[in-house]
Amino acid sequence: MAHAGHDDVGFQRTAEAIIKSLAEQNRPGEARYLREALESSNGATSKAVSTHTLVSLTKQSQGLVTFISEPRSPELFFKLETKAALDRICVEYRAAAHLREHGLRPKARFLFWGPPGCGKTAGAASLASNLNLPLGIVRLGALITSFVGETGSNLQKVLRMGDEIAMVLLIDEADAIAKARDDANDVGELRRVVNALLQGLDYFAPKRSLIILASNHSHLFDPAIWRRFDDVIPFPLPSQRERLAQLKQLTSGLHVNGSLDVTARQLNSVSFAEIERAVNEVVKTQILLREKVIHAKAIVIEAQQWRAKREAALGVRRRR
Numbered sequence: 001m002a003h004a005g006h007d008d009v010g011f012q013r014t015a016e017a018i019i020k021s022l023a024e025q026n027r028p029g030e031a032r033y034l035r036e037a038l039e040s041s042n043g044a045t046s047k048a049v050s051t052h053t054l055v056s057l058t059k060q061s062q063g064l065v066t067f068i069s070e071p072r073s074p075e076l077f078f079k080l081e082t083k084a085a086l087d088r089i090c091v092e093y094r095a096a097a098h099l100r101e102h103g104l105r106p107k108a109r110f111l112f113w114g115p116p117g118c119g120k121t122a123g124a125a126s127l128a129s130n131l132n133l134p135l136g137i138v139r140l141g142a143l144i145t146s147f148v149g150e151t152g153s154n155l156q157k158v159l160r161m162g163d164e165i166a167m168v169l170l171i172d173e174a175d176a177i178a179k180a181r182d183d184a185n186d187v188g189e190l191r192r193v194v195n196a197l198l199q200g201l202d203y204f205a206p207k208r209s210l211i212i213l214a215s216n217h218s219h220l221f222d223p224a225i226w227r228r229f230d231d232v233i234p235f236p237l238p239s240q241r242e243r244l245a246q247l248k249q250l251t252s253g254l255h256v257n258g259s260l261d262v263t264a265r266q267l268n269s270v271s272f273a274e275i276e277r278a279v280n281e282v283v284k285t286q287i288l289l290r291e292k293v294i295h296a297k298a299i300v301i302e303a304q305q306w307r308a309k310r311e312a313a314l315g316v317r318r319r320r
Contacts, residue, residue: 057134057165064143064158065136065169068125077238077246077272078119085233086123089210090130107230109201109211111174113218114235117271120214121172123235127210128168136162138171144193151177151189152196159200159211166208174213175220194222201228238272240264246272250279251294258296266300270307278303 057067078086092099092106099106112120121137128135143154155177162169171177181191204211213229215221226232238246244264251260267275282298285291 065138068135109230111229111232112214117273118235120235124170124212134167136167136169152192155196159204162209169211172214175215175217178221178225180222243267246275255293257293263296263299270303
């Protein structure tokens, strides 16, 4: 109750009493585990990483990594299975010392895969926030160069930094540096880059960092990359039930004209991000027009129009 009521002092006292009771009952393992969890919890409630620290880290990375402050948005939506996998990462991270006592280590190398807009970057940001770690996003534009060998060298610098400094390190669009090495058009540089990535992941044994490769096209990955991951976490499109839950949360406190259940059914194959965007656009229109209600049907229309614009733009790009 103390924790639920944000009574940190009361919560601390209660937890300490439980730990003492476990120790007196000759249950040292449980007492130690709770002590480690409590210490991790206290650390997680400390101040977020300072802007000064983030600027310093960005400079230290020589522009190869951008560090993000306050990486977690107020509302995050994931599939239940995905949320459970993210929670498990946090549990293992906080119990790292306990796992090492048994000759085990927490998972640290991950692949996040799935279609755009389903939470891969948000998942990395959520982990960084929950574990009170800086979120570093690798800048592929700076990482990948036209000079022979330099891309692999840059990649090694990034991984070495992640090995030395506690962070959540995200390599988005990772298929750009992890493609299968049997590409007939490759002149050798791709092989060098993939080899550098494989070696870097092999020797990436961080004590406090997590590394995440994210991709919409994991089928393009070199076969050798898969055994380097401690876990592969899918970020699929939301089900109808999950779309409805998101719609209800996004429109909470608003007057909605129409059925959100029908809206959820009509938004089939729409991502979490697309739903959030559509609702935000409809709400902004309501505010600008000074209307008192939003129309559920307008959310569907907005999502459909956005998808049509995107498909038209992709069609132009394909024709080129």
